[in-house]
Amino acid sequence: MLCTNLPFWRTVWDGVGGWGNGSLLFLLSLPVFVTLWIYVLLSLLAWGRWTKAILAGVLLVSAAASYFMHSYGIVIDSNMLDNLVQTDSAEATELLSWRLAAWMLVLGGLPVLLLSRVRVRQRSWKRELALKLASIFVALACLGGIAMSQYQPFASLVRNHREIRLMLVPSNLVGALNGYLREKLHKPHPLVVVGADAHRLLPAGAAAKPKLTILVVGETARAENYGLNGYARDTNPELTKENVISFTNVSSCGTATAISVPCMFLDVGRANYNDSLSEGREGLLDVLQRSGVAVQWRDNNSGCKKACDRVPSVDVSHLNDSTVCQAGECHDMALLSGLQDYLDTVDRDAVVVLHLKGSHGPDYAKRYPAGFEKFSPVCDTNQLDQCASETIVNAYDNTLVYTDHVLAQTIELLKHNAARFDTAMLYMSDHGESLGEHGIYLHGLPYSMAPEQQKHIPMILWLSPGLQQHQRITASCLERQRDTPLSHDNLFHSMLGLMNVQTSAYRADHDIFAQCFSPNLASAAKPLPDKALD
Template sequence: MLKNDIKLTHFVLLMSFLTLLLFHFPFYSFVFKNVDYKSLNGIILIMSLMILMLVANAFAFYLFYFLSRFVGKFLLVLTFIINAIAVYFINTYSVVIDESMIGNVLNTNYSESSSFFSVKLIVYIIVLGILPGIYIIKTKVATVPLKRFLITISLSLLFMLTMVFANASHWLWIDKNSKTLGGLAMPWSYSVNISLFYIHKSQKNEKEILLPDAAIRDNKKSVMVLVIGESARSQNFSLYGYRKNTNPLLSKIPHVFHFDATSDATYTTAGVKSILEYKNTGDLYEILPNYLERNNVEVIWRTTNWGEPPVHIKNYQNREFLMPNCKGEGCNYDEILLTGLKDQIAASKKNKILVILHTSTSHGPTYSKKYPARFETFKPVCNSVELGNCSRTELVNAYDNTIVYTDYILSEVIDDLKQLKEYNSAMIFVSDHGESLGEKNLYMHGLPLSMAPKEQYEIPFIVWVSDGSKQLKPNKILSQHHVFHSVLNFLGLQSPVYDEKMNIFK
C-alpha cells in the first residue's frame, strides 16, 4: 500500500514509471525489432530511450502539478485514460498514432466510432486508466517551494539535453524511425500530433482556391457515375485474379475494364481529396463536384460515408435524405445510394451530369455488418471487432463478402445507366485506399504511406462505358488523380487545368 502523503518528485517519477510500464510495450517492441539489442550500441540506445522517456514524462507531470494541483491531477487522470484507449488500438489493430491517424479520429462520426466498441476496450480503460486515476485523485502530494521547482526543472532539462547529445551517434536511426517512435510514445503521440493536426489545418486555405473557368464543348447528353469505394483493395477482386469469385456479375458485363492503381494515402480524408482534386498540391483547390457545378454541369452527390472535402453543390444527399423514399432491406446498406437515381438523372434539364456515390461498404472492423445476409457468400465470417481474435479465414471471408456486395452495387449502377439510352454513359469505381487483413499482424488502414504495406494502397480502378460512347487508352498503372481529367474528357469539358496525360479515354 502506497502512502497518501508523498513528495511531488517521488509522485511524478512513480507516475512516469507506471506510464513506461503500462503503455510502452509497443514502443519497445518496435525498438527491439529494429536494433541489435545484443550489441553495446543497441543496449545503450534502448537504455537511453527508457531513461529519456521516464524523465520527459516526469518533467511534464511535475510542471503541470506545480502550476495547478487540480489541473495537474485532471490532466494526469485524463492522460492515463487516453493512453489506455490508444494502446488498445495499437495492440488490437497495429496502428501508429501519428498525425494522419489523429486526423482519422477527429474526422470520424458516431456510427464509425461505435463499431470499435468491445469488452476488451472497457477492460483496458478500467485497468489501465480508471484504477490508476483513482489513486491519482486520492493521493496527497506535498507542495514544492518555487526555488526547488526551478532547480528541479533546470536540472531535468540539462539532463535531457545531455542525454540527447550523448546519443548523437543514434540520431540518424531515430530520425529515420521518428514517425513510428513518435506515434507509439505515450502521451506524446496524441498530444503532439493533435497540436500538429490543428496547426496544419489552420495553415490550409480557409477558402478553396477556384480553378479557371471551364467550357462545355458540345450538346451530347452524357452522364458519368463516379463510385468512391471505401477500404477496397484490388487483390481481393476476382477481376484482378483473386482465386475466389468476388465479382460474379461484373465479370459477365461487356465493356468493363480494370486497371492497376495506387492511392495517394491510406486514410479516407486524404484519399477522397486525391480522387476529387486535379493534382496533388497540398493546397485546397476547387474539387471536381464544386468545379463542375459552377461550370453548368448537373452534379449529384450521394453518400453513406464522410471525410470528403467541403462539397458546395445543390444536390448533396446523405442517408437521412434518401431514407424516406427507400424501401426494403437494402436501405440499411449502400444500396440506399441507388434509390430513385435513374429517375433523378432522367429528370435533369442539363446535358452533362456527374453523379458521385461515396460508399462505406468495406470499412472495418465490422465487415460482416456491411452487407445484407443474402450476400454472405463465403462462410464462416468474423463477427468480432477485435480482428485478431478471428481466424484468418473468418476475417477474409467477411471482407470478401463486402467485395461481392460492391460487385452487386456496381452492376446495378451499370444496369440503370444502360436504360438511359439517350445518354452516353460511363461508370468509374475507385477506392479511397486499401485494407490490411492481418498480413504482418496489421489490420485495417491508416499507416503512413512511407511504411504502409501494399495492401493499404493498391486499389481497384474499374471502368464501364456504354456502347459507342468512348474507348479507353491502354492504361497501365493509374492514380487517383486520373479521375478528375477523365471525367472532364468524358463530359466534354474544356479547361485550362485539363491534362490529357491524366485522361484514361481515347
C-alpha cells in the same frame, strides 16, 4: 513508460534483434531515456492545481491510444487524429468493445484512482517554475548524455523504423494534437476558383443525347482482393459478365478517407496536396457544375469531406427503407434508391457521385446483407486481432462481392436510361485495407510507411455502346492502359475529358481517355451564369 507502450517496446525489440545482437547496453539505457523524455513532457504540461486533472486526462487518453495501437497495429499522427474527428457516430461505435473497456479500466482507471490519492504539494508560482526548469534541465542533460553514448544504435533504430516516433505514448499524442491544431487553426484563405473558364464542347451537327456518368467512390477496397485483377477468389461474379475494364496498377492519394476523398477531387495531385486545400480550393464538381453539367452527390458514408460542399447532395445513410436498411445500417444499394426519380428530371449532361460504405472495418460483416455471405466462416466482431486470419479475409471478401453487386446494378440502371443518355460508370476506391499482414489492421498509416495493401486500389470503367460510338472511344486503347501506373491524380482530368469540358485547368497527359477518343466537337457551350447553376 511500460504499460501503455507495449507496441513501442515490441518494435524496439524486433528492431535491434533482441539480446543477441550486442545491444544489451542500449536496451538497458532506452527505458531510462524514455522515462526522462516522458518526465520532461509531462512537466511542461502539468502545472499547479491542474496537475492531477491533466495527468488523469493523459493517462486515460494514453490508455485508449495504446489499445488501438496494440489491437490494430496503427500509429498516431495528426492525420490519424483527423480521421478520428471526422469519424461519424456509427463508425465510432463499431470500435467499442468490452475488451476496450477492460483495457481502459486497468491501464487508465486504476492509475487515475491511484493518482487521485496522491497529495499535491502547493508552491508559489515562482518556486514551482524554478524547480521545473531545474529538473527539466537535469533531465535534458541526462537525455543528451544517453543519446551521445548510444548514438549509433539510436540512429540506426530510428532510421530503419521511422514509425517508432509515432508509437511512443504520450509524446505521439501531443505531437498529433499540435499538428492537427496548427492545420485547423491556420488563417482561412479566400476560396481559390479553379476552371473559371470551364465550358462544355458540344457535338457539331446533329444534336446528340446528353451524357450521364455515375462516378462511384468506393470505401476501403484493396485491389489485390479483386477477382478482376487475378485474385484466386471470384469476388466479382457479376462484373465479369459486363464489358468492364479493370485497371490493375492504381494508387490512392492517401490511406484514409479524410485525405483521399478531398485529394482525388482536386487538380493539385498527391504531391502538392495538403489539408488546407480541401476547404480553400474548388474541385472537380465545382468545375463540372460551372460548365453546365448537372451534379449530385449521394452519400452512404461519413460525408464528402468538403468535396461536395457547393453542389446538391443527398444523404441516404439513414434512409427509411427496410429493404436496404436494417438495424441502423443502410447497405450500399440504398444509394440507388430514388436515383431514377432524379434522373427523370435531368435533361442535360450529368454526373452523379455515389459514395459507398463499401468495406469499411473493423466490423466487415455489417457491410453486406446475409445473402451475400459467399465465404465463411466470418469474423463477426470488431476485435480483429482475436479472429483467425481466414475469417477476417472471408468477411472482407464478402464486402467486395456485395460492392460488385452494387456496381452491376448501377450498370443496369445506366442501361435502362440508354434511350435518353450516353452513359458511363467509373469506380475508384478511396484507399485500401490491411487485414493482419505484419500485424497491421485497418488503414490510416502515414503514406511513407503504409503497406501496399493500403495504397493499391481498384479502378473499374464501363462505357455504354452509345457513348463509345458518339465519343469515338476505342475500347481496345483503354484496355491497353489496364496495367499502366495510374492514381487518384488522374480522376480530375479524366472526368473533364469524358464529359467534354474544356478549361485551362485540364491536363491531357493526366486524362486516361485523351489518347483513346476523337469526338466530333466544333461548337463550344458558354459557361452557365451562377444564377443558372442555382
